[in-house]
Amino acid sequence: MAIIEVSNLFLSDPLNDVLSLPIVSKNGQIIGSISRYQLMRIFFRPYGRELFGKRPVQSFMNSVPLVVDLEQSIEQAAQHVTQHITAPVTEDFIVCEHGRYHGIGRVIDLLQAMESRVRRHSQELSQAYSRLKASQGQLIQSEKMASLGQMVAGLAHEINTPLGYVRNNVELVGAALRSAGYALDILNRVASTTETPEPLAEACRHALTFEQDYGLEDTTGLLEDTLYGVQQISELVANLKTFSRLDQAKLAAISIADSLDSALMIARHLLKSRIEIIKEYGETPLVECSPSQINQVFLNLLTNAAQAIPGNGRIAVRTYVENAYVVASLQDTGVGMGPELIKRIFDPFFTTKDVGQGTGLGLSISYQIIKQHGGYIRVASKPGKGTRFAIGLPIPAAAANTSPTAVRHQGTSHG
Numbered sequence: 142m143a144i145i146e147v148s149n150l151f152l153s154d155p156l157n158d159v160l161s162l163p164i165v166s167k168n169g170q171i172i173g174s175i176s177r178y179q180l181m182r183i184f185f186r187p188y189g190r191e192l193f194g195k196r197p198v199q200s201f202m203n204s205v206p207l208v209v210d211l212e213q214s215i216e217q218a219a220q221h222v223t224q225h226i227t228a229p230v231t232e233d234f235i236v237c238e239h240g241r242y243h244g245i246g247r248v249i250d251l252l253q254a255m256e257s258r259v260r261r262h263s264q265e266l267s268q269a270y271s272r273l274k275a276s277q278g279q280l281i282q283s284e285k286m287a288s289l290g291q292m293v294a295g296l297a298h299e300i301n302t303p304l305g306y307v308r309n310n311v312e313l314v315g316a317a318l319r320s321a322g323y324a325l326d327i328l329n330r331v332a333s334t335t336e337t338p339e340p341l342a343e344a345c346r347h348a349l350t351f352e353q354d355y356g357l358e359d360t361t362g363l364l365e366d367t368l369y370g371v372q373q374i375s376e377l378v379a380n381l382k383t384f385s386r387l388d389q390a391k392l393a394a395i396s397i398a399d400s401l402d403s404a405l406m407i408a409r410h411l412l413k414s415r416i417e418i419i420k421e422y423g424e425t426p427l428v429e430c431s432p433s434q435i436n437q438v439f440l441n442l443l444t445n446a447a448q449a450i451p452g453n454g455r456i457a458v459r460t461y462v463e464n465a466y467v468v469a470s471l472q473d474t475g476v477g478m479g480p481e482l483i484k485r486i487f488d489p490f491f492t493t494k495d496v497g498q499g500t501g502l503g504l505s506i507s508y509q510i511i512k513q514h515g516g517y518i519r520v521a522s523k524p525g526k527g528t529r530f531a532i533g534l535p536i537p538a539a540a541a542n543t544s545p546t547a548v549r550h551q552g553t554s555h556g
Contacts, residue, residue, distance in 0.1 A: 143194065143195050143196060143197060143198065144180065144183060144194050144195070144196055144197075144198055144200075145190070145194035145195060146198075147162065147175055147180065148180050148194075150162060151177055151180065158247070159233060159245060159247070160177055160178075160230070160232055160247070160248070161174045161175060161176035161203075161206070161232040161245075162174065162176075162245075163206065163235045163242060163245060164199065164202050169241035169242050170240070170241065170242070171206065171208060171235055171240075171241075171242050172199070172202070172204070173202035173203050173204045174202060174203050174206035174235060175201060175202045175203070176203070176231045177231070178229075178231035178232075179202075179203070179231075183201060203232065206232065206234070206235055207221075207222060207225055207226060207232055207234035207235065208234065208235045208236075208237055209222065209234050209235070209236055209237070209246060210236075210237055210238070211236055211243055212238075215251070215254050215255060216258070218234075218246075218251060219251055219252075219254075222234055222248060222251060230248055232248075233245055233247045233248055234248065234251075300374055303369075303370035303371070303373040303374050304370070304374060307367050307370040307371060310363040310364070310370075311367060313363055314363050314364060314367075317363075376406060391431060392429055392430060392431055393429070393430070393432055394427040394428070394429055394537070395428065395430060395432050395435070396425070396427055397428060397435075397467050397469050397534065398425070398460050400432065400436055400439060400469075401422075401439055401458055401460070401469060403436050403439075404436055404439035404440040404443055405458070407440055408440055408443040408444060408447065411443070411444060411447040411448075412443075412456070415450075415452065415453045416447060416454055416455065416456055417453075417456070418456055418458065419455055419456070419457040419458065420458050420459075421457070421458070421459045421460075422459070422460045423459070423461040423462065425460050425461065425462055425467045426462075426467065426536055426537070427537070428467050428534045428536065428537065429537050430514050430534060431510075431514070434510045434514075435510070435514075437506075437507070438507040438510055438511060438518075438532065439471075439532075441503040441504065441506075441507050442471050442530050442532075443471065444503070445503065446471060446473035446475060446528070449473055449475030449476050449477075449527075449528065450473055450474060450476075451475075451476065454473065454474040454475060455473070455474050456471060456472070456473045456474075457470070457471070457473075458470070462536070463533065465536050466516065466517070466533035466534060466536060467533070467534050467535075468531055468532065468533045468534075469531070469532045469534075470529060470530070470532075471529070471530050471532075472527060472528070472529040472530075473527050473528055473529075474526075474527045475527050475528060476524065476527075477522045477523045477525055477526050477527050477528055478522040478524065479522075479524050482522075483520055483522060486504050486520065487504050487505055487508045488505060489505040511532060511533075511534070514534055514535070515534075515535045516532065516534040516535060517532075517533045518531070518533075519533075
């Protein structure tokens with residue numbers, strides 16, 4: 142076929158948007174291709190149509206055309222075309238099957254197919270990421286509930302103890318009020334009669350009995366103890382509510398010291414009577430974080446520290462500012478760990494505890510929580526000496542220029 146005949150084919154409507162045409166032998170073998178760009182270069186020459194129009198197309202063809210096998214995937218075809226195409230794009234690619242001509246493929250169609258594929262993959266990735274985030278939230282909440290489940294007996298005791306003496310005090314105050322009411326009833330009868338000596342003497346006896354058995358000062362003390370017990374229950378319930386809340390992503394500006402105190406309140410039954418808590422809270426700025434997640438991290442660390450101390454011991458809790466971070470340090474006098482264990486403590490499901498004492502997710506989830514907050518978690522430990530965890534949370538930009546060093550609160554307590 143001559144060049145002029147090929148140019149007429151390009152002008153036909155069916156091939157109006159094709160960049161190149163294949164040159165194929167009678168038995169279907171692909172010989173080469175001729176493009177519009179090649180014809181334009183020929184016809185733009187002086188007398189090009191007259192000089193070259195009748196020459197066979199093989200004289201000007203591209204003998205190494207872009208060929209894609211029909212069995213290739215879209216991704217493989219796109220990769221092949223991308224690697225071999227030249228700029229500017231002047232040719233389409235030829236599709237073959239078992240080495241024989243099958244059809245023409247347009248580069249623009251391939252690009253559109255790839256764009257559609259990428260868009261679909263992006264949507265699938267976005268959906269997978271959403272599912273992963275939801276699963277991560279459920280995992281954090283499940284681990285949190287598992288931690289609380291292990292503490293149920295101790296928490297019930299923590300609530301039951303103040304509740305017991307609140308009930309006892311209320312019963313005593315009720316008896317005192319009944320006694321006082323009886324004396325007042327007698328005084329009312331005295332006021333309504335002229336014969337006063339005997340009723341007045343009886344009222345005085347009841348007043349004296351009330352003072353001996355109860356006394357206004359003792360009754361006031363009972364009420365103060367009752368209010369203290371109610372306050373303890375209220376604080377414990379409030380801390381439990383904060384700890385177990387589901388709005389994981391909700392951020393708030395909080396004091397790290399308050400968060401530590403909240404975790405200490407919940408873990409108090411693990412520490413009471415055998416573990417001394419030494420607090421040294423430095424003056425630190427508020428940090429922007431998810432309070433329930435940070436509380437969960439501190440509770441995990443306190444629980445681990447308490448379980449690592451076989452008998453009596455100490456846990457030192459400090460807060461301070463280091464560079465651009467507010468740091469919470471928890472150091473125990475437990476059994477400690479060797480380097481081989483330290484390397485694995487943040488691995489999911491790794492635990493050195495007995496069956497039923499841990500899920501193996503506490504430190505792994507704590508690590509992820511701190512990383513998501515832009516912070517760090519570091520550990521130092523020696524067998525027989527104890528372990529120290531340092532949690533660093535970034536200081537908000539508004540407070541970054543301050544570097545407080547004064548001690549906010551320090552003290553010692555047993556749980």
